[in-house]
Amino acid sequence: MAVDLHVHSSASDGTDTPSLVVEKAAALGLTALALTDHDTLSGIPEAREAAARFPIELIPGVELSVDHAGVKIHMLAYFLEPTPGPLEDRLAELRTGRTFRNKRIVERLNELGYSITMNDVLRHAAGDAVGRPHIADALVEAGAIENRSEAFVGLLGDGGSAYVERDRLTAIDAIALTTESDGVASIAHPLTINADAATLRTIFEDLRDAGLAGIEAHYSEYSPTIRTQLAAVAADLGLVATGGSDYHGAGKPGLRIGSGRGDLVVPDSVLEGLRRRRP
Ligand code: AMP
Ligand code: ZN
Ligand code: FE
Ligand code: FE
Numbered sequence: 001m002a003v004d005l006h007v008h009s010s011a012s013d014g015t016d017t018p019s020l021v022v023e024k025a026a027a028l029g030l031t032a033l034a035l036t037d038h039d040t041l042s043g044i045p046e047a048r049e050a051a052a053r054f055p056i057e058l059i060p061g062v063e064l065s066v067d068h069a070g071v072k073i074h075m076l077a078y079f080l081e082p083t084p085g086p087l088e089d090r091l092a093e094l095r096t097g098r099t100f101r102n103k104r105i106v107e108r109l110n111e112l113g114y115s116i117t118m119n120d121v122l123r124h125a126a127g128d129a130v131g132r133p134h135i136a137d138a139l140v141e142a143g144a145i146e147n148r149s150e151a152f153v154g155l156l157g158d159g160g161s162a163y164v165e166r167d168r169l170t171a172i173d174a175i176a177l178t179t180e181s182d183g184v185a186s187i188a189h190p191l192t193i194n195a196d197a198a199t200l201r202t203i204f205e206d207l208r209d210a211g212l213a214g215i216e217a218h219y220s221e222y223s224p225t226i227r228t229q230l231a232a233v234a235a236d237l238g239l240v241a242t243g244g245s246d247y248h249g250a251g252k253p254g255l256r257i258g259s260g261r262g263d264l265v266v267p268d269s270v271l272e273g274l275r276r277r278r279p
Contacts, residue, residue, distance in 0.1 A: 001268040004258045005034040005059065006076060006188065006216065006244020008251070011043030011127035012063075013134065015249030018043035019050035021257060026054035028258045031268050034059035034078055034244065039094045040129040041082035059271070062091065063188060068171035068203060071195055072158075074188035075171060076216065076242070077178040078274055086180035090169065095129055097167035105135055108162040109155075114144050132156045133251055148251060175211045184277045186214035186242040190230065191222065204237055213277040218243025218270070220260025240273035242266075 008014035009021050016024070018035060025033040033056060035047045044060045051058035061078040080087060106118055116138045122130065124137035136151035145151050155162050169177070178185045187193075187207065193200060204215060217230035218241060231241035243266035247257045254261060 001031045002029075002258060003032040003034075003266050003268045003271050004030055004244050004247070005032075005061070005078070005186075005242055005266060005270065005274075006036050006063070006219075007033060007247045007257060008037055008063075008249075009035060009043045009047070009127075010249075011035075011040050012037035012129040013125075013131055013248060013251055015251050017126075018047035021247065021249075022047050022050035022054065022056065022058060024257050026051075026056040030056060030258050032057040032059055032271050033257070034061040034076075036061040036063045036076050036078075036244070037127065038063050038065075038129045038131060039091050039098065040127060041080055041088060041091065042128050044082040061183075062087075064094075064174050065166075065168050066171040066174045067168045068207065071193050071203070072168070073171050073193055073203075075174050076186045076188045076244075077174070077181075077183045078186070079183045079278060080178075080181055087174075087177035087183065088181060090177055094167065094169070098130055101164050101166040102130055102135065104164045105132070105156065105162050108164065109135070109139070112155075112161060114139060114142065114162075116142050116144075133248075171207055172210050175207060179211050179279050182279055184213035184274050184279075185211070186216055186240065186274070187212065188216050189219050189221065189246065190215045190217075191219075191226065201233065201237075204233065204239065208237055208239055212239065213274060214240035214242040214270075216243060217241035218264060218266045220245040220255055220264045224263065240270060240277060242270050242274065 009018040120138040124134040136148040234241040245260040
């Protein structure tokens with residue numbers, strides 16, 4: 001029995017609606033799906049309604065971009081509610097920060113000669129967490145580039161000519177807020193963290209001591225060998241080896257719910273492991 005604990009919908013920068021991702025996951029026979037949109041829980045009610053029609057469990061989640069010791073980390077938080085709460089309230093502030101940042105990115109693009117407007121960007125966003133992928137979509141529509149990924153090379157990617165920083169929580173604060181919200185946190189795609197193996201392990205240990213529950217070992221873009229190595233590190237540190245596809249619909253072509261690039265399997269025991277870590 002398999003699950004997928006990392007999926008995006010049109011509530012953030014995925015292209016499928018929350019109900020469609022649930023329907024696809026159910027059709028594939030997954031027993032559980034975590035909807036983990038960036039900085040928003042607004043897709044959860046629709047996803048839950050869809051999940052009630054199929055033999056699949058919907059785990060409400062979110063993906064946060066956080067800082068720790070000078071490096072950027074993506075963190076998945078699970079078992080949150082789309083109602084007021086410690087972390088939930090902070091998400092609204094993070095989305096406001098996105099709005100300011102998006103405007104500044106568009107201004108930079110205009111200075112660089114790309115004539116797109118915020119309205120062009122917003123036309124590509126169905127939800128309330130708008131970001132660089134939607135800016136990329138506007139650039140594609142304007143004929144400036146071919147696809148989303150191209151925008152991240154040199155232009156919108158970290159350090160790119162139109163890149164603008166945005167407010168982030170620290171990893172420690174994100175974990176504390178998640179715990180206060182009765183949730184659990186796992187580090188998403190841990191090898192994206194810009195650090196050597198020894199530093200990475202220290203980061204995992206520091207965050208585990210701050211209440212981190214897991215690391216995403218079974219990630220769609222990692223080889224079976226890397227997944228096994230990360231799962232061993234997780235076991236060694238007393239962390240849950242979580243997993244997911246990072247499905248974004250047409251936003252990340254070739255990635256499928258549940259199976260990723262074809263070879264991903266996230267056992268449902270992972271979800272049981274996370275449940276046991278709930279406060
Ligand atoms: P933002 O949330 O505005 O900071 O944008 C970050 C999001 O853009 C990531 O979470 C990905 O979904 C997407 N993204 C990052 N890098 C790329 C890339 N090279 N190609 C396509 N999408 C990307
Ligand atoms: Zn995304
Ligand atoms: Fe991510
Ligand atoms: Fe993601």
